[in-house]
Amino acid sequence: MILIASGCGEKTPPDTRAADESAIRNLDAQWSKASAARDVDGSVSYYSDDASLLAPNAPIASDKQSIRAAWASLLGPDTSLSWQASKVEVSRSGDLAYVQGVYQMTSKDARGKATADNGKFVEVWKKQADGKWKTVADIFNSDLPIVQKPAPRAAAAPVEKKSSRHRHGKKKKHRKSDSDETE
Numbered sequence: 001m002i003l004i005a006s007g008c009g010e011k012t013p014p015d016t017r018a019a020d021e022s023a024i025r026n027l028d029a030q031w032s033k034a035s036a037a038r039d040v041d042g043s044v045s046y047y048s049d050d051a052s053l054l055a056p057n058a059p060i061a062s063d064k065q066s067i068r069a070a071w072a073s074l075l076g077p078d079t080s081l082s083w084q085a086s087k088v089e090v091s092r093s094g095d096l097a098y099v100q101g102v103y104q105m106t107s108k109d110a111r112g113k114a115t116a117d118n119g120k121f122v123e124v125w126k127k128q129a130d131g132k133w134k135t136v137a138d139i140f141n142s143d144l145p146i147v148q149k150p151a152p153r154a155a156a157a158p159v160e161k162k163s164s165r166h167r168h169g170k171k172k173k174h175r176k177s178d179s180d181e182t183e
Contacts, residue, residue, distance in 0.1 A: 013093075013094065015092070015094075016090075016094050017090040017091075017092070017094065020090040020094055020097060020127075020133070021088045021089075021090050021097070023133060024085075024088050024090070024097050024099060024125055024133055025085055025088055025099075027046065027125075027133055028083075028085045028088075028099055028101075028123070029085070031043065031046045032082050032083050032084070034046075035071075035074075035075060035081045035082070035083075036080065036081065036082050038075040038076075038077075038079070039075075040068060040071045040072050040075055041068075043071045043075065044064060044067055044068045044071055046134065046135050047064065047067055047134060047135050047136075047138070048126060048128065048134035048135065048136050049064065050136065051064075051067060051134070051135055051136050051137065051138070052136070052137050052138070053066075053067045053070050053138050053139075054137070054138065054139035054140075055070050055074075055139075055140065056140065056141045056142060058070065074105075076107065078107055078108040079105065079106070079107040080104075080105065080106045080107070081103065081104075081105045082103065082104055082105075083101055083102065083103035083104070083121060084101050084102060084103075085099045085100070085101040086100055086101045086102065087099070087100040087101070088100075094127065095126065095127045096124065096125070096126055096127075097124075097125040097126075097133070098122060098123065098124050098125070099121075099122070099123040099125065100120070100121070100122050101120065101121055102118065102119070102120050102121070103118065103119055103120070103121055103140060104116070104117075104118050105117045105118070105119075117142050117144055118142070118143050118144070119140055119141050119142040119143045119144070120140065120141065120143065121138070121139065121140035121141075122137075122138075122139050122140075123135050123137070123138045124136050124137040124138075
């Protein structure tokens with residue numbers, strides 16, 4: 001009896017990591033260009049429908065409307081934002097990937113003074129049912145130190161002022177009564 005052992009196991013899917021990495025790098029670069037052009041809708045289009053944006057000092061944005069609101073506040077008229085991916089890793093299964101990199105942002109504060117920020121980010125990308133890559137999680141934070149505002153001074157206790165006038169009370173003189181003397 002001759003046994004043929006072909007087809008007993010599942011075929012290993014082809015390794016598409018290099019092509020997927022290249023595709024994600026290109027998508028991420030296009031996304032950065034969309035944000036540099038202050039294209040809010042274009043920037044939001046890179047997220048999946050179930051994505052989460054974890055921006056610093058803000059609650060998690062976990063639907064397209066809140067993600068759009070976050071991007072609208074980021075891409076104001078006096079803001080410039082760009083980023084560069086430094087690392088892209090695609091899973092062996094080819095359905096998940098992450099991107100790590102750095103960003104630069106300039107804007108104007110409430111007084112019109114230019115401010116600059118630079119930081120880092122991580123994006124998690126997931127291949128969708130249609131084969132397109134979309135971001136499912138996005139987090140970023142600044143490299144700049146937190147500026148501590150000086151603690152408010154404790155209010156000094158009111159100091160009582162001493163009157164410059166001294167009261168001169170009359171001293172009562174006690175008379176000795178005749179009885180005090182004889183006792």
